[in-house]
Amino acid sequence: MADDNYDDIPGTWIFDAQRARAGYHLNQFLYTLMKEENRKAFLADERAYLAGFKLTEAQREAVLKREWNRLLELGAVVYALAKLAFTDGRSYQYMASQMTGVSENEYVEMMLRGGRSPDGWRSKSERERH
Amino acid sequence: MADDNYDDIPGTWIFDAQRARAGYHLNQFLYTLMKEENRKAFLADERAYLAGFKLTEAQREAVLKREWNRLLELGAVVYALAKLAFTDGRSYQYMASQMTGVSENEYVEMMLRGGRSPDGWRSKSERERH
Amino acid sequence: MARIVAGVGTSHTPAIGAAVDNGKAGQPYWQPLFKGYEPAKEWLAKTRPDVLIIVYNDHVNAFDFKMIPTFALGCAEEFPIADEGWGPRPVPVVKGYPELAGHLVQSLVLDEFDMTIVNEMPVDHGLTVPLTLLCGSPPHWPCRVIPLAVNVVQYPAPTGRRCYHLGQAIRRAVESWQEDLKVVVFGTGGMSHQIQGPRAGLTNPAFDKAFLDDLSRDPERLTRIAPLEYMREAGAEAIELVMWLLMRGALGPKVAEVYRFYHVPASSTAVGNIILECR
């Protein structure tokens, strides 16, 4: 029934029930950044704001350091995570570029050239061969 | 697919999508009676409390007069409606007895004798023959 | 491998919880009912399940009218006791099983059941009264609980057939969980009752007896009872019995009835209790 071999896809973290559980409080924190007053309060004193949420130490550090991929790994859902980038006055493409390890410009250029080919990204074994 | 001939059952109002829509604000009002402070505020000035909700005039009057069957007809769901009876310090059986037009004692006695037989209550035509 | 070993059908009438909470369980009105539940209580203590999947409905306590899910599966660590208007019942908090619940959701959605995931939810008498009836009043509930809330408040409720099939899918999902766990499924609500309108108090023992009989003898017949038939024959709120069919579906094809109790009244309802062991 469940083809749940999605750990085999390289370069992504699937937001499943297990990851949703791990990221529950992290996402509830990110969700609050929809409101301007909360964004201001967060930027004014990030540690103090985060103290109001039951994050793990690893999640807290990753938020403070804007470790985008690590946040995905620790259970952030990308749509909620984007609200953190927006809070920083950054674009979605900026956040995506940081996740891929290139500059925002390089990322935008790659998309203008047609985006990233799936070749080499279908499975971990295909990735290694590349 | 839909056997939606339930208007044919006598002595009941089925809480379907249409009735739920008609009763939406009425039920949201009743839902607030879950909290002690709201029950007190309601009892202190019923009209003023009701002014905070978008009820129809008919719904408002039926609340003020505790017209239990009329409230069902106007879209109250019985579980929410019970909160109004509880707010009055009444029992569920009291509310049910009022809906059936007997005293609470008579209603309790009927249940102790085994409840109301379905005979005569299956359909409107069966009801008329009875 | 996790296994569903048995199912319990039981009413969840709120007045039963109130009787216990207010120390009235020994009164003549209530005494026969609680006496009738003693064997089921002993059975559960002896069976010692690790997890209960409790199929019940919320009565406008956890869910207001903003969102009404047909099937909502509780995936939280714990479920607080709902304040239904007079303070929460004085019973222990309900401990969930998020890992197993997450697995169930995953399996059920891929099996084409359109579940709603619920991560925060107070539980009302629909879930706590069965716990009280089957477990008494311990300081902690004896095992973990996965709540499965079914909409039977706004018509239409899911059909009995749909519920039965969901039960079957839950059995498959449980059996694909690696941990060695003993699971018991509760189907709650019912039996015949009408608690509103001029028709309130309607009770149909013949309908209820046939329903109890066919849970082991001919459950397929029960899946063909139309929503309207429950309402006509056994009262508008008898539609809750579809939750017993969900439980029955989860037990596999063959069951043995090991206990039955039937009593009228508890407040406005007929009360039924049945224990079915998987064979």
Added chain:
Amino acid sequence: MARIVAGVGTSHTPAIGAAVDNGKAGQPYWQPLFKGYEPAKEWLAKTRPDVLIIVYNDHVNAFDFKMIPTFALGCAEEFPIADEGWGPRPVPVVKGYPELAGHLVQSLVLDEFDMTIVNEMPVDHGLTVPLTLLCGSPPHWPCRVIPLAVNVVQYPAPTGRRCYHLGQAIRRAVESWQEDLKVVVFGTGGMSHQIQGPRAGLTNPAFDKAFLDDLSRDPERLTRIAPLEYMREAGAEAIELVMWLLMRGALGPKVAEVYRFYHVPASSTAVGNIILECR
């Protein structure tokens, strides 16, 4: 009798809405995209539907993590525009059709789809960007809208097959509504895109082309695409394409493709648009 006359598949990339709202639609980056949507816009204006059923997903704007419904049908009078973090988009409020939506829920639940009824819900770019693309920027949207929100955010999303079957059931439900109404169904999201992780930016035009081709030629093939295959071939967020299958299911067995447009990129996504008329 109400009739579904056509379906529209379209991406709902938020950057498209932002481009319009910030007056950037004429810029070289955006101009080819908006030009490509002109024929679809004209087609919709000419078709003059009474009701749009828009299949989309919420992106953690209306639903937080307390409850995640698989299929949520919007039954409200109107749906406010969500504030996704920078104020609501400056577009008209979305007017619903509660009577028809209530009928759909009733019919679908009895048809064994486990719908969640939603009576209050803001709608996000998933629903409003398709309206902007197909209707432009009028002072009021030209017709009523029934939102159908599908969970594609927390894995697992419903399967493509399940979505297709739900579409078929929606067709039956619409046809059992007495009023004379012309209904168009939107399937939104996609096409290929991956918007997270080291793999972000993945785009697969070959996959997208085959998908567009088979919407009219062999939709059954598309219903057999496994969730994992969408993710492997076309990016984690390409799973949104199951919502196009829901639209396709609602069109009946035979359709004619009357328009197609495909463009890369809008922000991190491939953009597709197709119009299928029922034959």
